[in-house]
Amino acid sequence: MSADGATTESEQAKLLKAFFLGVHTLFVEHLKDEVNVAVEAAQEPGADDIMGEVTFDGGVEGHVRIRFPREAARAIISKYTGLPEVPDAIFGDAVGELVNVIVGRAKSSLDGGYVSMSTPRVLDGELPARQPGDERHFVCSTGFGTVWIDFTATDQGQKAAA
Amino acid sequence: MVTASPLRVVGVVVPAQGVLNRNLVIAVGQLKSGFRCSRVWRPTGAFSRTFFDRSRNACAAVGGYWTSEPGRPVRRATRAFVSCLRRQAVRVSWLVREAPESIGVFFFTFAETRDEVVVAGDRCHVHTCPENQGTMKILTVDDSATARLIVKQTMEGEGHTVLEAPDGAVALSVLKAQPSIDLIVLDWNMPVMNGLECLKAIRRNPEFKSVKVVMCTTEAEKASIMAAIKAGANGYVLKPVTSESLIAGVNKALGVVKRQA
Numbered sequence: 001m002s003a004d005g006a007t008t009e010s011e012q013a014k015l016l017k018a019f020f021l022g023v024h025t026l027f028v029e030h031l032k033d034e035v036n037v038a039v040e041a042a043q044e045p046g047a048d049d050i051m052g053e054v055t056f057d058g059g060v061e062g063h064v065r066i067r068f069p070r071e072a073a074r075a076i077i078s079k080y081t082g083l084p085e086v087p088d089a090i091f092g093d094a095v096g097e098l099v100n101v102i103v104g105r106a107k108s109s110l111d112g113g114y115v116s117m118s119t120p121r122v123l124d125g126e127l128p129a130r131q132p133g134d135e136r137h138f139v140c141s142t143g144f145g146t147v148w149i150d151f152t153a154t155d156q157g158q159k160a161a162a
Numbered sequence: 163m164v165t166a167s168p169l170r171v172v173g174v175v176v177p178a179q180g181v182l183n184r185n186l187v188i189a190v191g192q193l194k195s196g197f198r199c200s201r202v203w204r205p206t207g208a209f210s211r212t213f214f215d216r217s218r219n220a221c222a223a224v225g226g227y228w229t230s231e232p233g234r235p236v237r238r239a240t241r242a243f244v245s246c247l248r249r250q251a252v253r254v255s256w257l258v259r260e261a262p263e264s265i266g267v268f269f270f271t272f273a274e275t276r277d278e279v280v281v282a283g284d285r286c287h288v289h290t291c292p293e294n295q296g297t298m299k300i301l302t303v304d305d306s307a308t309a310r311l312i313v314k315q316t317m318e319g320e321g322h323t324v325l326e327a328p329d330g331a332v333a334l335s336v337l338k339a340q341p342s343i344d345l346i347v348l349d350w351n352m353p354v355m356n357g358l359e360c361l362k363a364i365r366r367n368p369e370f371k372s373v374k375v376v377m378c379t380t381e382a383e384k385a386s387i388m389a390a391i392k393a394g395a396n397g398y399v400l401k402p403v404t405s406e407s408l409i410a411g412v413n414k415a416l417g418v419v420k421r422q423a
Contacts, residue, residue, distance in 0.1 A: 030402040080402065081312055094308040100351075101402045104380020119351055 018109045022102035036141040052099025052120040062153035072145030096122045298322040303333040304349035316405045330360025350379035365394035376415045
């Protein structure tokens with residue numbers, strides 16, 4: 001955070017970069033897949049998507065959602081757990097664990113930092129509440145299908161001043 | 163005076179369930195060809211299961227109960243070794259013989275588990291007593307059923323029994339109800355009671371002194387790792403885990419180190 005309490009572009013970029021790194025680590029290092037992270041595009045969540053949402057608190061308020069088309073999520077979880085068929089009983093939980101891993105990697109790259117993050121909440125079959133227009137969507141092309149990073153961050157100091 | 167090449171510690175035997183606090187360092191040295199032993203080694207048949215070969219757990223150097231300085235006389239070193247074995251409540255059946263390759267061979271039996279061990283050169287074979295197989299009882303503690311499933315699959319694949327708990331509070335209840343648990347694979351971020359609180363509670367209770375705890379978490383910050391070690395964690399494995407990384411982390415916590423190639 002800058003001296004006057006404002007969230008600078010570079011701080012947002014730092015957060016974003018941390019999540020890109022988290023996604024990259026999961027796919028490349030663990031799932032041994034290729035991933036092309038971070039092409040920005042405008043695609044709202046679809047009804048068939050399943051996503052894990054993490055909210056930020058502290059110096060910056062906001063959220064990130066890692067969003068998977070259902071079939072891509074099944075393929076990823078199958079590789080992640082080593083199970084040929086993913087039981088419905090653990091499907092949502094497994095998405096939460098994937099997002100947990102991504103967030104964990106992101107947090108470690110921030111090395112503590114000024115932002116605290118919630119544990120992932122899985123949204124399955126429910127669309128998130130509409131966000132202000134500043135939510136950004138990033139495409140991650142993977143061998144399992146397209147995965148999305150939905151991201152928004154607002155400085156709390158600025159919000160309070162307003 | 164008969165001397166040996168530097169004796170090397172080559173492995174740690176992790177005895178069966180219930181005696182994990184009695185890990186034993188096995189040491190062996192190459193004996194000079196002129197060495198003679200007054201006893202004759204009597205082979206007792208084929209060793210069908212080789213603990214170290216199977217899981218590659220032998221090692222070149224570990225801290226432990228016994229070491230020897232380079233160049234130490236073999237007889238003296240052997241006596242020290244045997245003395246050490248006896249202190250660890252191990253019945254030593256045979257001590258050493260001159261092998262064709264001039265390699266010392268130790269053969270002994272764990273008094274408590276009746277696992278038989280042969281150490282020859284840089285190889286160590288353990289013939290596990292059948293009733294001791296499928297040995298450790300492990301508790302996996304994670305609010306994610308998926309994470310628990312991965313630990314369960316991996317450790318059951320290694321022949322262990324795995325229990326589950328979704329948070330630290332339940333883990334403590336399970337631990338009190340099942341004092342024979344040998345090792346806990348513990349997540350950090352969980353509802354009700356997190357992993358660090360759970361670890362501290364375990365370490366406060368002398369009953370659980372011998373229980374090994376491996377943190378298995380996404381918390382990769384140096385400060386978190388240090389906090390866990392300070393609180394008494396025996397190992398730390400970062401998520402996402404693979405079978406290999408989990409087994410390596412568990413072995414490390416148990417004091418079993420992979421043999422150098």
